[in-house]
Amino acid sequence: MSDLRPPENQVGGHRASANKLGPLIDGSGLFYKPLQAGDRGEHELAFYEAFSTHSAVPARIRDTFFPRFHGTRLLPTESRPGEPHPHLVLDDLLAGLEAPCVADIKIGAITWPPSSPEPYVAKCVAMDRGTTSVLLGFRVTGVRVVDPEGAVWRTERPEVKALDTAGVRRVLRRYVSSVADEGMDCALAAAVYGGKGGVLSQLRELKAWFEEQTLFHFYSASILLGYDASAVAASGGAGGVRVKLVDFAHVAEGDGVIDHNFLGGLCSLIKFISDIVPETPQTQPLGPS
Amino acid sequence: MSDLRPPENQVGGHRASANKLGPLIDGSGLFYKPLQAGDRGEHELAFYEAFSTHSAVPARIRDTFFPRFHGTRLLPTESRPGEPHPHLVLDDLLAGLEAPCVADIKIGAITWPPSSPEPYVAKCVAMDRGTTSVLLGFRVTGVRVVDPEGAVWRTERPEVKALDTAGVRRVLRRYVSSVADEGMDCALAAAVYGGKGGVLSQLRELKAWFEEQTLFHFYSASILLGYDASAVAASGGAGGVRVKLVDFAHVAEGDGVIDHNFLGGLCSLIKFISDIVPETPQTQPLGPS
Numbered sequence: 001m002s003d004l005r006p007p008e009n010q011v012g013g014h015r016a017s018a019n020k021l022g023p024l025i026d027g028s029g030l031f032y033k034p035l036q037a038g039d040r041g042e043h044e045l046a047f048y049e050a051f052s053t054h055s056a057v058p059a060r061i062r063d064t065f066f067p068r069f070h071g072t073r074l075l076p077t078e079s080r081p082g083e084p085h086p087h088l089v090l091d092d093l094l095a096g097l098e099a100p101c102v103a104d105i106k107i108g109a110i111t112w113p114p115s116s117p118e119p120y121v122a123k124c125v126a127m128d129r130g131t132t133s134v135l136l137g138f139r140v141t142g143v144r145v146v147d148p149e150g151a152v153w154r155t156e157r158p159e160v161k162a163l164d165t166a167g168v169r170r171v172l173r174r175y176v177s178s179v180a181d182e183g184m185d186c187a188l189a190a191a192v193y194g195g196k197g198g199v200l201s202q203l204r205e206l207k208a209w210f211e212e213q214t215l216f217h218f219y220s221a222s223i224l225l226g227y228d229a230s231a232v233a234a235s236g237g238a239g240g241v242r243v244k245l246v247d248f249a250h251v252a253e254g255d256g257v258i259d260h261n262f263l264g265g266l267c268s269l270i271k272f273i274s275d276i277v278p279e280t281p282q283t284q285p286l287g288p289s
Numbered sequence: 290m291s292d293l294r295p296p297e298n299q300v301g302g303h304r305a306s307a308n309k310l311g312p313l314i315d316g317s318g319l320f321y322k323p324l325q326a327g328d329r330g331e332h333e334l335a336f337y338e339a340f341s342t343h344s345a346v347p348a349r350i351r352d353t354f355f356p357r358f359h360g361t362r363l364l365p366t367e368s369r370p371g372e373p374h375p376h377l378v379l380d381d382l383l384a385g386l387e388a389p390c391v392a393d394i395k396i397g398a399i400t401w402p403p404s405s406p407e408p409y410v411a412k413c414v415a416m417d418r419g420t421t422s423v424l425l426g427f428r429v430t431g432v433r434v435v436d437p438e439g440a441v442w443r444t445e446r447p448e449v450k451a452l453d454t455a456g457v458r459r460v461l462r463r464y465v466s467s468v469a470d471e472g473m474d475c476a477l478a479a480a481v482y483g484g485k486g487g488v489l490s491q492l493r494e495l496k497a498w499f500e501e502q503t504l505f506h507f508y509s510a511s512i513l514l515g516y517d518a519s520a521v522a523a524s525g526g527a528g529g530v531r532v533k534l535v536d537f538a539h540v541a542e543g544d545g546v547i548d549h550n551f552l553g554g555l556c557s558l559i560k561f562i563s564d565i566v567p568e569t570p571q572t573q574p575l576g577p578s
Binding site: 114121125129211256257264267 | 399501547554
């Protein structure tokens, strides 16, 4: 427990400090997310409990695209000594990456569950219009790139909120470019976005599930992308690419309807990323024999 | 010109009368849609002009899924004698059907272009939440079914606005059921929704285009379904199934982004319809030779 610390590579949400609750890691591969205030924390916990045991969720989808859930734990907090706070215990999605590069992308043109009260809807609509959510079906909420030498490039909060379409394209290129290269060389695009096991192939597998699944509507959830810049530099291969859904405080029941809002945004993200990496064709046309 | 009359099978929009402008047909296969007030009419005209000559729109998509545009014409109107009104001249999408059955489905959880002024957004959000648009990604705005003997079943306005998820399922079953059968036998589901040239196969072709096209965002547009109950009864075949996009007063430029909002709603509609007709597999698995 003494090793608990805020993750260095965090790009979204509050950072744990003397004044604020925030996620912690312990170096053994676990990630502790403080239960959010109001009913959000309870709601996210209820989702993890339902999802992790739901018989209609394919094991392959759960294991590939979601953090594993290990229950909850009361942890002491810096901000309120003597008042331990409940935390969700999850897999640390970036564990084992030597030079972890991460992007957090909130999916969906609509970020409010349909049952939300009117003032919350109005607030979210204003935010969704003020960012790229309505226009693109997603918004980038944070990106952090490191290189094997430890140089770091990251988005700052006010700047990332103000991104327009061109800015989103730039930052998605920056995510797969050498940190040292201001010109955004996209040197890692083929390895990270393209190819077998790359981001695009994983997003397309996720899309196929969203075309069918009617269990959950993932309002305001994010897709977290991760890869290891050191592994990519060493092998040129996919370098531990991860594509994970996170942030489930606003998930609603699907009730037999697909999550068209998440699916649309996911398709838009796929198009943006495929515009960056010209793919090699997956199958060759057959010539005359 | 003397044959101009309101179409019998109209299910959406205003019906032409002594007090109101509404669409007219002339029996020769043309459909005259009065230009709407304000900038909506000009906007829809501008869309038809841009779309019908756009080199990046595949001819197959334009011809299959959109009404052909024949320019505009000034027509006398009952409501204001001596003041001819400009009309869009389009193909009558139901021409040639002996017993035309039609469904109008407004696609998208969001029906307002992102550039809309705030009061219009608030009005649309309220309407989209009050109907099934936000929940399902589409709403049914009208259905009319006739049988070869001329019996008619149709939705009424207040009732169709109040449909919930179960109501949408019912009305999509009603659309392919015998008029005389209150139990909704779905007798025509396999012929109209399933099979080669059926609604599902056409919607899937449209979906493939929407996964790629970044030219237009079709806010508040509808998919019009049509088929001929007489032809289906006679042949058991697809019976002139039509799948067409209509109503383009709120189309926005795509600017390199896919129409994730229309695409999401389209995928949801595909799922609803495929839940009604259990399809025969399109390809047989290969056995050992």
